[in-house]
Amino acid sequence: MSPIPRQTPQTLPAHVPLVTEPMGVLASLKAARRNILSIIPEIATRQPMVSGRTGKRWHMVMDPGAIRRMLLEELDNYPKSIVTKNLLRPAIGESLFIAEGAHWRWQRRTAAPVFSHRNVMNLAPIMTAAAEQSAARVAAAGPRAVDMAAEMVRTTFDVIADVTFSGDGMFDVDAVHRGIDAYISEAGKISLFDILGFPDWVPRPGRVMSGGSVAEMKRVADEAVEARRARGSEGVPDLLDLLLDGEDPETKRRMSTPELRDNLLTFIVAGHETTALTLGWSLYLCAFDQAVQDRARAEAQAVLGGRAATGADVARLPYIRQIIDEALRLYPPAGIISRTAQVADTLCGRNIRPGDTVIIPIYALHRNHQLWPEPDAFNPDRFADRKTIERYAYLPFGDGPRICIGASFALQEAVIILATLLSRFRFTPVPGRDPDPVMILTLRPQGGVWLMAEPV
Structure with missing residues (x-):
């Protein structure tokens, strides 16, 4: 691993201040509603395991x-x-992300070929087309600050809309995304009932209020799936075509319309956000470190x-x-x-109870x-030799059998877009507008990533 350039606390990239004192239930709830990461004790960055009760x-x-x-x-x-x-579950049902056991295994076997190297x-x-369009929008913005976080949401959304439905006018992908995002913004906030361990059947207010929009979103998605099933595919198969053709090699089971829809909704949201x-x-960090x-x-x-970069270029851009x-x-x-432990176990010499x-x-x-x-x-040279990285010390996509099924798709897309933009622009930070890392369901740059983009 290459030596890391010295970065003082004043020059480190944005990070979350972690907890140094124990918090009670109400304090934890208040902190979690603002930023889930803020409930992590600082000692967790120095110890192999930390336990407590809230x-x-x-x-x-x-x-x-x-x-x-x-x-x-x-x-x-x-x-x-x-x-x-x-x-x-109310938004994406028993899809791959939620399902467990045999129900998860057959879905994984069915969907795995969809994300083969050839299909990706x-x-x-x-x-490549989305990267070109993004570069054109950044250039057209002129000599002013651009929120590159919002621009990347638009760019990756263009990709997922096209690879999911080939621009099929039968399906309003934008409306689906708005519906799920609205649901997450309400239901995704940690509920006091959840922290206190109330039973599942006790209604959670935010989730009850947002149920109607989710039902309408699913109805629209079901109609689009059925229309494609009847019409068949045209040209290069998109994700919907590949899932419709998918079959569990062991049981020969195929996904029903609700199962297919729930997995597509998962891919649309997870696959672009x-x-x-x-x-x-990545763009924030590149602006942070000009070298x-x-x-x-x-x-x-x-x-x-x-x-613009292509799929064939990815291996040449280490x-x-x-x-x-x-x-x-x-x-x-x-x-x-x-995770919720099902049976007694021992981790790091500590007893885990069901x-x-x-x-x-x-x-x-x-x-x-x-x-x-x-x-x-910030030091990208940590990854110059991946063999030096302990496997379960680095989990951006999880690991084990449930490792993210779309990891290769996401990495290919990210390299294509980042390489295209960096080859054409110099990005510099806007003073006083550093992003704030905040996690509700995902770790977002609150306030945006505002950068100046100068053509090179």
Whole structure:
């Protein structure tokens, strides 16, 4: 691993101030409603495991061996937490993200071929076109600050709309996204009932209020799926075509319309927001460190020669990929994942009881002083040799059997877009407008990523 340039506390990139004193239930609720990451104790960046009680017993695990046990060796003993399922099930049903056990396994087997290397490469021209359009919008904005976080949301949304439905006029993808985003903004706020461990059947107010818009969104999606099923595919298969053709190789089962719709809704939201966040944070970090940006630009210009990046270029842009990897370390889109233990277990020598909430605070894991030198500093050279990175110390896409099914798609898209933009513009920060890392359901740059973009 290359030496890390010295970055003082005053010059470190934006980070979340973590808790140094224990918090009670109400204080935890107040903090979590503003920023879930703010309830992580600072000691979690220096210890392998931290335990406590806030209404119910919880454990935060930062030890790679214990995490491997949770995500791989004892997967069925650590299903997604009840809180996570309660938040998301009304919007995306029992899709891949929510399902457990046999129901998850057959869906994963059915959907895995959709994200094969061949299919992802076939979709690369859509990513290239979106990168070109984004560069044109940035250039047209003229010599003024641009919110690159919002621009990346638009760009990745163009990609997911096209790869999901090939621009099919039968489906209002924008309306679907607005519906899910509205649901998450209400229902995604941590409920006091969840923290206190109230039973599932006790209604959560935000989720009750937002149920009508979700039902309408699902109805529209079902109609679009049925229309495509009747019409068939045309040209290069998109995600809907591939899922319609998908079949579990073991049981020969195919997805029903509701199952297919729930997974498509998952891909639409997860497939564009997480990539947009990664790109927004990557551009912020490149503006933060001009030496990194210069090196990345030189690589991109040497490979691209003025054109937009393509799928075939990705392997020839290793430093661009390292920037993305480091952005995912510092600002993982899913900054916390939680599980509910089903049976008694032992992690890091500590007893885990059935019903305990076991949390992997990925934000703290990625900044743990036992695992990363100068963990709050920005240094893409950490990833120059991936063999030096302990596998379960770096989890931007999770790991084990439930590793994100769209990881290769997201990384290809991010490299194509970032390389294209850096080859054409120099990005510099706007004084006094640093983003604030805030996580409700994903880790977003609150306030936007406002940068000046100068053509080069």
